Amino acid sequence: MKVEPMDEIIFADYLAETRKALKNQVLQHALADLQNRFGRGTALAYQNLPEGPDLRLKAHEIRMEAIGNLDVLLATLAGNVRKNGGQVFFAEDAAAAVDYCLGVAARHNARLAVKGKSMISEEIGLNRALANAGIEAVETDLGEYIVQLAGEGPSHIIAPAIHKNRDDIGRLFADRLKIPYTNDPPSLTRAARKSLREKFLTADIGFSGCNLACAETGHITTVSNEGNIRMAITMPRVHVAIMGMERVAARLQDHDMLLRLLCLAAAAQNMSTYVSYIGGPRWKQQVDGPQEFHLVILDNGRSRILADEQFREMLYCIRCAACLNVCPVYGKIGGHSYGHPYSGPMGAVIMPLLAGINAGRDLCQGETLCGACRDACPVNIDLPRMLLALRAKLADGDDRWNVVRADRGEKAAFHLWSWIIRNRRVYEFFLRLASWGQRFFPHHNGMIRRLPPPINGWTRHRDIHPPAAQSFMQRWKKGL
Numbered sequence: 107m108k109v110e111p112m113d114e115i116i117f118a119d120y121l122a123e124t125r126k127a128l129k130n131q132v133l134q135h136a137l138a139d140l141q142n143r144f145g146r147g148t149a150l151a152y153q154n155l156p157e158g159p160d161l162r163l164k165a166h167e168i169r170m171e172a173i174g175n176l177d178v179l180l181a182t183l184a185g186n187v188r189k190n191g192g193q194v195f196f197a198e199d200a201a202a203a204v205d206y207c208l209g210v211a212a213r214h215n216a217r218l219a220v221k222g223k224s225m226i227s228e229e230i231g232l233n234r235a236l237a238n239a240g241i242e243a244v245e246t247d248l249g250e251y252i253v254q255l256a257g258e259g260p261s262h263i264i265a266p267a268i269h270k271n272r273d274d275i276g277r278l279f280a281d282r283l284k285i286p287y288t289n290d291p292p293s294l295t296r297a298a299r300k301s302l303r304e305k306f307l308t309a310d311i312g313f314s315g316c317n318l319a320c321a322e323t324g325h326i327t328t329v330s331n332e333g334n335i336r337m338a339i340t341m342p343r344v345h346v347a348i349m350g351m352e353r354v355a356a357r358l359q360d361h362d363m364l365l366r367l368l369c370l371a372a373a374a375q376n377m378s379t380y381v382s383y384i385g386g387p388r389w390k391q392q393v394d395g396p397q398e399f400h401l402v403i404l405d406n407g408r409s410r411i412l413a414d415e416q417f418r419e420m421l422y423c424i425r426c427a428a429c430l431n432v433c434p435v436y437g438k439i440g441g442h443s444y445g446h447p448y449s450g451p452m453g454a455v456i457m458p459l460l461a462g463i464n465a466g467r468d469l470c471q472g473e474t475l476c477g478a479c480r481d482a483c484p485v486n487i488d489l490p491r492m493l494l495a496l497r498a499k500l501a502d503g504d505d506r507w508n509v510v511r512a513d514r515g516e517k518a519a520f521h522l523w524s525w526i527i528r529n530r531r532v533y534e535f536f537l538r539l540a541s542w543g544q545r546f547f548p549h550h551n552g553m554i555r556r557l558p559p560p561i562n563g564w565t566r567h568r569d570i571h572p573p574a575a576q577s578f579m580q581r582w583k584k585g586l
């Protein structure tokens with residue numbers, strides 16, 4: 107099975123997509139509503155934690171310790187899953203993970219697969235691979251189901267169809283499910299439920315992601331608010347769970363603390379409605395559950411991140427989406443602009459690291475560095491620091507990450523600027539020159555409307571203050 111290189115799959119034209127998003131009024135309303143509800147709710151929820159908001163700092167330490175001992179923890183996890191009767195496969199890359207999943211499906215003559223919402227399956231392109239192998243893969247999370255019917259990808263980790271309103275969904279269901287048009291949410295949900303129930307009852311295999319895993323007990327955990335994941339993983343004969351290798355906690359008490367924070371950060375809930383701890387296939391005396399349980403532990407570039415102290419912190423991420431819910435950039439451009447599967451400030455760091463820093467340069471350069479993501483993160487990840495580190499690599503190049511310097515002209519311009527501001531006479535001459543030269547540019551209300559190329563980007567969407575007729579130092583000397 108050939109899997110396309112990640113950069114070909116995920117990096118759409120960022121600028122073109124953002125322009126489209128800014129003009130999309132449905133999306134703009136939906137994003138504002140999402141950030142109002144979840145962004146504020148999460149900040150309040152941290153304040154109301156019985157242990158206080160500093161629990162985030164404790165969680166940071168727990169993640170740091172786990173990522174520092176990842177090799178030992180993964181070996182312990184795999185050993186305990188096997189003891190529980192499950193099978194474990196370590197996949198070096200997306201192609202290996204997909205091959206393994208297809209192999210399991212082929213051994214069971216699977217023709218229909220049901221899936222719980224899983225960003226990692228988006229990362230490896232599982233749906234496309236299953237379709238190529240003649241296996242129908244049906245998303246069972248309502249939001250994922252909607253975007254799958256629309257032939258789109260998710261635009262948010264926990265709210266994949268946030269870019270659609272109920273009129274869009276009504277039209278989509280009328281077209282694809284052949285029901286009379288309605289924009290009534292309960293009626294639409296009932297239609298999806300009816301269609302999905304048939305799939306649950308007849309599916310040969312179930313795929314899921316993994317929100318967290320625990321090395322000590324050898325179980326994985328999935329959370330949902332619809333109950334669809336536990337249907338997708340207990341009704342078919344076979345369950346294949348795919349997890350990023352970083353998602354493991356050492357001890358059950360660490361796992362449970364992270365689980366609480368995950369639910370708070372994702373949706374300001376004390377606990378998601380459905381939480382499943384899955385330790386393997388069903389036992390002999392059990393009537394429910396799959397006969398086979400497989401855990402695919404995916405590397406796909408994570409070892410490289412682990413090896414770099416500057417970026418190792420990114421592996422602490424538990425994919426809760428809290429940083430998306432407060433990010434001023436995500437709040438305007440939505441998830442599709444970033445390309446799939448990870449978006450927001452978290453995606454702006456992880457995707458360039460997984461798929462190529464040069465290929466993903468727009469993502470890390472598009473963020474504002476305001477720091478709201480760090481404050482919202484349940485494990486206190488310093489995303490702005492890593493965004494800056496990525497930009498430094500683009501400015502200077504880096505052989506270890508195969509980064510070629512993004513823009514030699516920009517580097518030269520900043521060198522020149524650095525030299526100018528370190529030489530007072532030159533700087534003052536420059537200010538006089540700028541003050542004299544600005545009169546040749548178009549003005550409006552005392553502001554410069556347009557600068558000439560190559561610096562016209564500054565004034566494409568905003569005006570700029572002209573340099574003052576006299577510098578501060580000149581006025582200081584005159585005692586003004």
Ligand code: SF4
Pocket residue numbers: 371422423424425426427428429430452479482483484485486487489
């Ligand atoms: S970086 Fe933090 S806030 Fe963002 S998804 Fe990861 S854990 Fe959540």
